[in-house]
Amino acid sequence: MSDSESVSLENLIKQDSPLETNSDWSDDETAAKTGLPVGSLATGLCYDVRMRYHCEVRPTTEVHPEDPRRIYYIYKELCRAGLVDDPDSIQPLAPRTLKRIAARNATEEEITLIHSQAHYAFVRSTSDMSDDDLVFLEKTRDSIYFNRLTFASALLSTGGAIETCLAVARRHVKNAIAVIRPPGHHAEHDDAMGFCLFNNVPVAARVCQRTLGDECRKIMILDWDVHHGNGVQKAFYNDPNVLYISIHVYQNGKFYPGGSEGDLDHCGEGAGLGKNVNIPWPDQGMGDGDYMHAFQKVVMPIAMEFDPDLVIVSAGFDAAAGDALGGCFVSPSCYAQMTHMLMTLANGKVAVCLEGGYNFRSISKSALAVTKTLMGEPPDRLAKTAPTAEAIETVGRVMTTQAQYWRCMYPKPPNNPAWTNRLHDVLREYQAHQLYENFKLTPLYIYRNKISKSFENQVLASANYHKRVPLIVVFHDPPELMGYPDPVTSKLEAHNCWMSDAQQDYIGWFISKGYAVIDVNIPKHVTQVPATSKFENEDENRSTATEELASYLWDNYIDLFDKREVYFLGIGSAFAGVVNLLINRENLYKRVSGVVSFVAENPVRAVASSTQVWLSKWYRDNSLVFVAETHAVWRDQDRKPSKRYGTLFKSTKSSLGEMMTEHQQQVFEWFAERADEALDETEDEADEDAAM
């Protein structure tokens, strides 16, 4: 396969260019980049045993998780894999071993790029405190311990991060990993917390910017530590040149470091608006599929658009499988995959700096996988790749939020002032019209001062609601909708949207039986005037407001006669208000003949009360609760659901609409059996009414 034949072959080849542009073809321009200028460089490693000096002065039986051995074990793992040229280690097994990057003490000037002078002085002051003072100090702070070598280790940790990032940014190495401690990402401008003294990565980022200028202006910090990096976020909150992306467990602000700062609506401010991206997992237990999903949908598109000059990874390994603090299940392969993805950025300038991670095996395996990937080993295949519904939900909300700031994120939020009608109100008006046309239901007067304005137009009743016939009070959620939105604008085409409105059949049947009906629609969000087209979560006080309404209806429209049969039909989460009424209004349940409810996604509500001892038994005897087969209540197969949930019936369907259609006959029979007797008693009266 030598090229000796090529001379004769040239004759075969035509001299004309097949396409116009081919005539521009010239050899000179193409010789610009030769070889593998970056690919031939080594990967850097920063590690210094002296960072292990920081430890508890008076260890208790409970060993502190931020244990000095953390970095030692990682380092040993890299040695054992043959990646380090260490005299005490096995022979190097990589064609090119890790290139050592020497750690050094960070200077006061460097540290005060991020921290206050006072904070620096405070940490320094710990270096000559007595043991007693150090132990006392620990108690005054949030999750941090000190010894007399803490300051020394912290200086080295920050200095190690600086030298690592500089080596990468200056292209002295292809990329690098800094196995450093104490970690940094919780440390704030004026505060040490969460095992962190100085915020290593932000200091390093600022030093790179100062030292290298335009060559390293835009820096992306990707924080996959399981905790939110509050310190990093704050350091650059109004900085347009530092993009901070954090994937962390949030637990509605209850997970460390807590508060709302780690939520997805914290997007930066001022010039930095949009340059802070939080991906807050709703709970622990997240795994590879979730992280890959977040990377594919949010991290990489935004990172590509930001186009950083340098990528720094705040690499805690506490989301790793095996880490008890993190409680997540990220595999070493997944860390490798994420690293590989980040290597497409900044022409490969990636500096990985250790943050948290407390299971020795997990952090060692994870750090090894990351290091091998940095060195050019392809990442291992993942065992589990599908994201959970929780991850899809979270990532979807992050995308909608970030779409305000990033061209690559869709759909864009609606800011079109012509969106004047909230569909909820349109649909309720449609329903009211239908219920009037078909069954002559009309609005009940609701006294407004007591009851939220929202309930205007939401309560409809049949003409016989005040007669002594069985009364069915229906509390339901707004109709279910489904549609295909335009991926760019979120616009929907009316012909590609559907509504499910299964309660119409129920009301029709009740009316046909001669029962009275009160139909109550409980909006998830009460439209404000003027209407805005902002995304709204379900109103926080929805359940309380529903209970108030139920109570008001009870007093004014339901409990009119002693012997009246009253039934409740609950559809979806609107039912919560009814349950609260049963629990909170003493002895009210004795006036209720039965309760049917449909539960698809909201929790099944227990009906029990410490002051009404018979309530729970009454509920069991007089309720029929259909629960979707996909509901969590069925998940634990070894345990029967609580009796206080009433008489549960496992549906084979999963949505409210489907369930209501499926169990229609069963519900009708249930009502007929109980209510028809009552109806007979009032027949005479009803006849009189009809004659009127």
Add this chain to the structure above:
Amino acid sequence: MSDSESVSLENLIKQDSPLETNSDWSDDETAAKTGLPVGSLATGLCYDVRMRYHCEVRPTTEVHPEDPRRIYYIYKELCRAGLVDDPDSIQPLAPRTLKRIAARNATEEEITLIHSQAHYAFVRSTSDMSDDDLVFLEKTRDSIYFNRLTFASALLSTGGAIETCLAVARRHVKNAIAVIRPPGHHAEHDDAMGFCLFNNVPVAARVCQRTLGDECRKIMILDWDVHHGNGVQKAFYNDPNVLYISIHVYQNGKFYPGGSEGDLDHCGEGAGLGKNVNIPWPDQGMGDGDYMHAFQKVVMPIAMEFDPDLVIVSAGFDAAAGDALGGCFVSPSCYAQMTHMLMTLANGKVAVCLEGGYNFRSISKSALAVTKTLMGEPPDRLAKTAPTAEAIETVGRVMTTQAQYWRCMYPKPPNNPAWTNRLHDVLREYQAHQLYENFKLTPLYIYRNKISKSFENQVLASANYHKRVPLIVVFHDPPELMGYPDPVTSKLEAHNCWMSDAQQDYIGWFISKGYAVIDVNIPKHVTQVPATSKFENEDENRSTATEELASYLWDNYIDLFDKREVYFLGIGSAFAGVVNLLINRENLYKRVSGVVSFVAENPVRAVASSTQVWLSKWYRDNSLVFVAETHAVWRDQDRKPSKRYGTLFKSTKSSLGEMMTEHQQQVFEWFAERADEALDETEDEADEDAAM
């Protein structure tokens, strides 16, 4: 920084494990994988000058684009970059040069794994045909030429692909690139077409499966050639073990190879259902941002979930910037980025096989970027990263389609039988109710046999429609909707959806002026009975049906008196029917006093006719056409829009709703000026009506 201190340090370190799991920590288990077993291997290169023998026997002045020099220039580019250890080339500049993979002739047995015996025999038969016969043969086929060495080159090309894929799958190399021709991906079971003789990649895939068994069972073929790989798709259409993903220009089936096979609804069949993923660009001109978007949103998530044992790239470089046939703008860096992403799969087993690509410089630069990436060089940064609206739309539709087959793809399509009400019908009923409540508009009787059933309930008129007052006939699209769907289920919350219904104000004003109004809603899709919740495109016959309706209304309800003033108000694409009526009904325009229309996204319609010479001038004098500022009609700043478009007015708004709100006053004045005079004349009659 030696580890000599570690002995003493060990004493500092506690022996207790901080976490229970840390006690499991053992050295033995961790030593499993050492070094960089894959990363230390070389990248493979297959190239053989003899593949250049296939060329036209009788070249015309127009050189054929599938030019033998294609592979030569790519090879030379790799040499020039110092990546090849070639005696005639410059010194190698990479730490490890490309490892040569020798091409060989594919065997008949191998080729007939994909092709028919007859096809093999046919291609072989060309090797001893006369020149005249070969030239004649070329004319009987679709885009393919032959010479007596065609067969030889084709055997080598396929054999090269086989050896390349085997070397990668067997891990003799880290990964590899095969610089081969003639290309293969258009070649079908029994047909040579589109410059392709034997389908190299599918043959190689089958050989790998046969040779390596379970070790190489699942193969992913990623085809980024700008043309759809019809041959590859067909070869594995019902095969669950070969995932074919193609990104190509489709142009509604008009781009080569044409037909509907390349459309996104071709997803495989039988056991192979879901294992065929087409990403069909609506047109040429796509670039880096679009390809990255497709990779991030579709290619990588699906590929991760499929988790192949081997990745083969059908790597045409005709989507590259500079390729006149492809007309797209993919940069070498983008090819590198895509390659880098694919390298996360199959533990890095990626074999790149050349397909099309006809600009020498573009293919050389692109292939070089791909090769360097395979060798470990980080990809360059991209200049343009934002996807176009066309790409977002296409990718979104692909995601919805593939969500049926892939766990990672969302939102899932709705298959819930409880979705009974198409929202379009709900909303029109709501509108009708509102128009009755507010303005006493009632349905007009529409004779059904002639007019589609769809128009039931869609035509509403004020009580005075048959009086001699100015009549405004409003043809409008269904109301605009917008909403935030659930990212998993596509479900919408009614309180997070909005409707824009700006024509209500217009109708209110017309009524207040005493004009007559006919309000016509033109659905985009006519609901069928029974209703399905399937996604529907706009009905193809919508414009014709609208014209029919307009014509029917004209005869029965509009053209009642000689001297009546008739105006049309068109909102959105519903207006097309009115335009057709004006053009197709001879002299009808002479009875129309004026036309106002709002155009946001649909094309601006020219009103002109060869049989009605004054129509166009009349339209210009009597029309007011508001066009969104974002509309294509304004794009060419050097050219004034055609006069036949009427009197255009460039709105500062971009959606119908916004435009109608913005220009309300202007439209009211326009109508008042013209119609009020007519109204004065009929005032007496109107007074009489009121007295009735």
